[in-house]
Amino acid sequence: MPMASPPPQREKLRVLLIPFFATSHIGPFADLAFHLAAARPGVVEATVAVTPANVPVLRSALARRGPSRHAAAVQIATYAFPAVDGLPPGVENHSAVKAADAWRIDAVGSDEQLMRPGHEGLVKDLSPDAIVSDILFHWNTDIAASVGVPCVTLHAMGAFPMLALSCLTGAEATGGGGAVALPGFLPPDVRIPVTELPEGLRSQSQDGVRASRDQLTSAHSSCFGLIVNTFFDLEDRYCEMYMRHMKHAYFVGPLSLPPPPQLAAGDDGSRCIDWLDRKPAQSVVYLCFGTLSHTSEAQPRELALGLEASGKPFLWVVRLEEWVLPEGWKERVGDRGMVVTGWAPQTAILAHPAVGAFVTHCGWNSVQETVVAGMPVLTWPKVFEQFITERFVTEVLKIGERLWPEGAGVRSTRYEEHELVPSEAVARAVAKFMEPGGAGDAARSRAKELSAKAHAAMAEGGSSHGDLRRLIDDLIKEKSAGAGTTV
Secondary structure (H helix, E strand, C coil), rough: CCCCCCCCCCCEEEEECCCCCCCHHHHHHHHHHHHHHCCCCCCEEEEEEEHHHHHHHHHHHHHHCCCCCHHHEEEEECCCCCCCCCCCCCCCCHCCCCCCHHHHHHHHHHCCHHHHHHHHHHHHHCCCCEEEECCCCCCCCHHHHCCCCCEEEEEEEHHHHHHHHHHCCCCCCCCCCCEEEEECCCCCCCEHHHHCCCHHHCCCHHHHHHCCCCHHHHHHHHCCCCCCCCCCCCCHHHHHHHHHHHEEEEECCCCCEEECCCCCCCCCCCCCHHHCCCCCCEEEEEEECCCCCCCCCCCHHCCCCCHHHHCCCCCEEEEEECCCCCCCCCHHHHEEEEEEECCHHHHHHHHHCCCCCEEECHHHHHHHHHHHCCCCCEECCCCCCCHHHHHHHHHHCCCCCCCCCCCCCCCCCCCCHHHCCCCCCHHHHHHHCCCCCCCCHHHHHHHHHHHHHHHHCCCCHHHHHHHHHHHHHHHHHHHHHHHCCCC
């Protein structure tokens, strides 16, 4: 009797993901690795590569997926962080560096001579079938081409701010206000003050800006495709712009979905949730300014006094360096306010029925999470592209308002230039936004509509679900064809 033939082996796809060393970049890469492993169990083998000091950040991001076999299937690889004058050993992340030294992290990450050898060593050792690279590591398209595998770039921001930055690169300030125009990008046309531009566009010479732009443009044109943590119904107009210019464009967000399981008793975030459980529906203002922003010594005090004067319950997440609060403030506020130092379970907080508004820095991860939760926002951008993303949130999506009204004072991507937002302005903005039937309720209605679309995009048959599977299928085809990174 003839022996039965063994079942055919499924084609494996080994994907190496290389994020920039910032928590706001590592998180989406970890989420993408999880979704890749979950979409094709036993087929996709995802490995995320970080420097040694960033391993705990990556492990934490994966752990928030709960005890999932897909999260457990994601492998972690490491490569050395270059030695840099001015950075102590073990400081390898924007969140761990002092404000005055943040530029050193950026300088390392943009230095091809320093970074490329480590990435080449990873590719040589791991022999991946495909690379997903942070766009800031633009040389990885060349490394992938040299070994004949596709390289897909992943941006840590949305299509809108990416395109806006592309338009602004090399633009010159015009008019007495020192602003640059962004014609035709928003209805109506907008002008962005030079102080609100990312540091790279402010401090570099025009030749330096053009060189940086040319490097990124070259990386875009030579890579296999582009992945964006967004969904089509959120940025349809801007997604279509990329679809017209890229051979492959994949809109696979919000990558924070599906939401992590509820925190179990004893987890670090349970205290926040227990506190929220005792508050009325939509009564609490949640404040968090991300992992990258720095502030003046005086601003936390004004913010604290403003929250006290607003009369609203609040949950405020602060970095260690922001811990400068007025004497007796905690006693006066009592149980109406809760301050958390370090990390808090943001997705669980935003999903809680007691939370009624989110004061946010407009980091792209937070924008995605607030859309998922259907939460209206008061915006307070701090650094990088956050001022540009604020315009998308307030003028395009219309799911929130500026906390500090336009023209009220100087805003800047440099923390030392931030104009102090007084406590009176904080109290007034928070109290007015939380009024029943006011701007907050109108923004919430629009945010709820977007929330439904976000969940639909990630569900079976949704646009993002389909793009994720298309990404995997395209990479498997590319592997089978033995093609490189040509478009």
